[in-house]
Amino acid sequence: MYECPWCTQKSFSFWQKQTLGPNRTLRCTSCTRHVSVPWGRAHLAAIPLFVCAVAGLWFIGDAFNSKLIALAGAFVGVAVGMVLTMPLYHAIVPLVKPESGARR
Numbered sequence: 001m002y003e004c005p006w007c008t009q010k011s012f013s014f015w016q017k018q019t020l021g022p023n024r025t026l027r028c029t030s031c032t033r034h035v036s037v038p039w040g041r042a043h044l045a046a047i048p049l050f051v052c053a054v055a056g057l058w059f060i061g062d063a064f065n066s067k068l069i070a071l072a073g074a075f076v077g078v079a080v081g082m083v084l085t086m087p088l089y090h091a092i093v094p095l096v097k098p099e100s101g102a103r104r
């Protein structure tokens with residue numbers, strides 16, 4: 001569980017945070033205020049996902065010379081990237097008050 005930056009209650013689950021992006025907010029169940037994640041760190045944590053997806057698309061597609069297999073490779077890349085991104089997201093992306101986390 002993750003602490004709310006407003007009321008410090010542990011009101012957010014692992015999966016709630018995984019689905020939260022810098023453009024989304026979640027409402028705290030105990031104080032009803034919104035929380036978000038900082039833009040920079042959320043994107044940093046998502047890097048393995050993109051790298052693996054692109055690598056799957058290029059290298060697997062190249063090796064088999066087929067667009068269909070390239071697409072399958074991208075899906076495999078996303079799956080592998082998710083495995084890397086999820087713990088990273090858990091470790092380096094804190095929940096923040098939307099005002100302080102937004103880059104304007």
Ligand SMILES: [Zn+2]
Nearest residue numbers: 004007028031
């Ligand atoms: Zn709260």
